[in-house]
Amino acid sequence: MAESPAEQRPTDETSAARTKRGAGEKRERILAAAVRVFAKKGFYAARVSEIARAAGVADGTIYLYFKNKDELLTTIFEQGIRKLIARMREALDAHETAADRIRRMVEIQLGVLGESRELAQVITVNLRQSSELLEHYGQPLFLEYLHVLARVVKEGQASGELRADVSPQTAARALFGALDGIALSWAYGSAEPEVLRKASGQVAALFLSGLERR
C-alpha cells in the first residue's frame, strides 16, 4: 500500500504494462525474500510472516502466489535446478571432449551456487528439510540432472576417453555429492566466491586425473 512496486523502481512504462509486470515482480520479490530468510533460519525456523515482511507484502499475499510454505522451497529448488540443467545443456553442445565437458559442468554447478551464497545455503541444506522435497529428491527433476552428468560419463566411456570400470551412475552421484559438499562448506563459510571458482578447477582435475601422481 505505502510501497507499490512502481514506486520502488523507475517507472516509465504505461499503466497497463506496469500492472502486468508488477504482478510477476511481486512473485519474484517473494521468492527472493524466501531465499534470504530460508538461508538465515533454515526452512523450519523460517516464519512465513518474516518472509512476507522481507518481501514487503502482507502474509496472505504469499498464498496468492504459492500454495503453502513448502511450495516456496520447492519453487526455489526447481528454478535453481532448471537453470543448472539449461546451462549444462548449452555447455554440452559447445564442448567436444568428455574432459572439457566435465570441467565445464563442475564450473557451472559451482558457478551457479557461487552467484549467491544464500541460494547456495538453501539448495545445499534446506533441500533436505522438507518431506515434500525429499520426494522431489528421488523424482524427475533431480534425476534428470543426475542423468545429464551420467550421460556425459557414459559417452566419454564409449568414445574410449574415460575409463570404463566405473559405473556412470556412481560417478555422477559422487561428482554431485562432492560439488554439494564443496558448496556447502563455502556457503556456510566466509570465503569469497573467488575461492569457489578456484576450487572448481581443482575438483575437476581431481575427478579427471585422480589424486595419485602420475
Add this chain to the structure above:
Amino acid sequence: MAESPAEQRPTDETSAARTKRGAGEKRERILAAAVRVFAKKGFYAARVSEIARAAGVADGTIYLYFKNKDELLTTIFEQGIRKLIARMREALDAHETAADRIRRMVEIQLGVLGESRELAQVITVNLRQSSELLEHYGQPLFLEYLHVLARVVKEGQASGELRADVSPQTAARALFGALDGIALSWAYGSAEPEVLRKASGQVAALFLSGLERR
C-alpha cells in the same frame, strides 16, 4: 559409549532393576528408537512421543537422559562420527601408503553407514535439519573428521605419493561430499548393502586415479 549415563548422574539406586547396565540399556533403547523414527519421518516430523513409544518408555523419561529433542539427534551424530574417527585412526596405523589409507577410509565410511540403512538416513539427511547441528557442522567434531581425511592427503603429498596441486582441505571436502552423496542414494534406495560395498572400491579408484584413461 564414551559417556555412560552412570557417570553423569548420582547412582545411589537400590532397586535391582536400576543397575548401571539397566540404565545404560534404557538410554541405548531410546537412541535406537530415535534412529528408527528420525529415519522414517525426518527430524521435524518425528514426535518425541513416538520415539518414547518406540522405546517403550514414557515421554518424560526421555528428558532424564537427554536435554531435548535436538540432543537426541546430536548424540546419534556424535556417536556415529566418533565411531568413524576411531576406526579410521586404527586403519591409518595399519596402512602405509596414502592410496591404501584412502581406500580404507572410503571403505570405512561407507561400511559404517552400510551397517544400518536407518542410521545412514539419519546421518545423511537429518544432519542438516537442526540448526543446533548445523552449528556442529562447522564445529569440532565434524572438523576433526575432515582433518583426519585432510591429513592423510597432506602426508601423501609430502611423501610425493599424491599430487601437490590440490588443496588437502578441498580434496577432503570433496571426498566427504562424494561419500555422503553415494550413501544418500543408497539410503533412500532399495539396493543391498552389498552394492554400497562395491561402490566403495569404485569411488576410491576414482579419487585416486581419476576418470581419465591413462
Add this chain to the structure above:
Amino acid sequence: MAESPAEQRPTDETSAARTKRGAGEKRERILAAAVRVFAKKGFYAARVSEIARAAGVADGTIYLYFKNKDELLTTIFEQGIRKLIARMREALDAHETAADRIRRMVEIQLGVLGESRELAQVITVNLRQSSELLEHYGQPLFLEYLHVLARVVKEGQASGELRADVSPQTAARALFGALDGIALSWAYGSAEPEVLRKASGQVAALFLSGLERR
C-alpha cells in the same frame, strides 16, 4: 420486491448496460447464487468468492449491493418471509372459517418452501447460523409472521370455533415448529415436492382434529 435496488441508490447512470432493470437483475442474480451456495455448504462454509463466481460477478461487486455476507442471508430470509406474509394476508381475506384459514396457511408455508428445495434448506437451517439472524428471530419480521398465525387462532377462539384452553402464541409456535421440522426433513431428503404437498393436508388435519380418534 418491496425494495428494488433502483430505489436505494441514485440512478443517474448513462451506460445502456446500466439500466434500472440491469442493476436489479444483478442483485437478483447474486441472491439466487447465494441461495444455491448457502444451501450446498451452509452459511459458514459458504465463501463469498464462491457466491460471486456462481453469480458471474467479481467479489467486490457483491459489496455494492450488500453490506456484508450476513446481509445476504438476512435478505433471503426477509424476502421469503415477506412472500409468506403477503400470501397469507391474501388467504385470510379469502377464507372464512378458522379451520379453512389454518389449512390454507399450512399449505402456503409448505408450498413456498416446496417451490425450491434450496430455499427450503437455507430457510430451515441457515436461519439459525448467523447471530445477526438469531436476533431477527426475536425481531419484527419473524414475530409479525408468528402474529399472523396467532391472530388466526385467537379469532377462531373468539368465534367459538376453536378451543380456548390453548394459548394462541403457543399454538402458533408449535405450528410453525412443526412445519419447519417437516420442511427440514423434506429439504434434506430426496422426496418430491409432491410429498410435501401431501404432508400439508395431514399436518393441518392433525392440528385441527388431533391425533385421537373421535
Add this chain to the structure above:
Amino acid sequence: MAESPAEQRPTDETSAARTKRGAGEKRERILAAAVRVFAKKGFYAARVSEIARAAGVADGTIYLYFKNKDELLTTIFEQGIRKLIARMREALDAHETAADRIRRMVEIQLGVLGESRELAQVITVNLRQSSELLEHYGQPLFLEYLHVLARVVKEGQASGELRADVSPQTAARALFGALDGIALSWAYGSAEPEVLRKASGQVAALFLSGLERR
C-alpha cells in the same frame, strides 16, 4: 495447576480414587463450559480458548479429551439425545395408552431442555451449525429418536386408539418440530422453566385432540 479439581470440591477420598475421578470430572467440566460458551456465542463465534478459560484448563487440554471443536458439540448433542431416548424408553414401559405415552414424551422432551436454558439453546440452535452435526441429523441417533416417537404413534393406530389417516413419520416429525420450536422460543426468551412445563400440557392436548372444538 493453581486449581486442581480436588481443591474445588470436598475431597475425602483416597489419592488414587481422586485421580481417576478427577480425570472424568475434567472432561465434564470442559463439556459444561462448552455448553455455556456455545449457548452465549453460537458454535462458530465460540472460541476454543474461551471454553478453556471457562473450564479452568489450558487450551491444549481440551484436545486431550476431544478431537476438535466439532466433537465438543457432537458430544453435547449425543449426551442430550441419549438422555432423552433413555427416559423415553422408561416412560413407554410405564404407560399404557398412546395418549398417556405421548403426553409423557412431550413432558420429557420439554423437561430435559427445561432443565438448562443453555443446553436448550445449544440443542435447538447450534445443532444446525456444524456440517458434522448436520450429517448426524440424518443419522442413527437422531433417527432413532424419531423412530421412538413414530412407533408410539404406529402402535396407537394399530390398537385403534389413534386415527390411521396420518403417517406416523409425518406425525413424529411434526411433533418433534413443534417441541423444537417451543423450546427455541423459550430458550431465547426470559420465561421461567415453569412456563415451559405449562406449555407441555397444551402441546400434548393440541396434538391429541386438535384445535377444533368438539
Add this chain to the structure above:
DNA sequence: GATGAATGAGATTTCATTCAT
C-alpha cells in the same frame, strides 16, 4: 459501476517440555 489483487486480523491446533505424584 465493476473489478480482483491485496490485506491482515485472528483462530485452531500441535507438540516439546515440565512436574506432581
Add this chain to the structure above:
DNA sequence: AATGAATGAAATCTCATTCAT
C-alpha cells in the same frame, strides 16, 4: 527413576472486506 497429564506458546493459513484502477 519413571510416569504421562497438563501446559501454553506459537505458527500457518483462510477469507471477508477494501480500494486503486
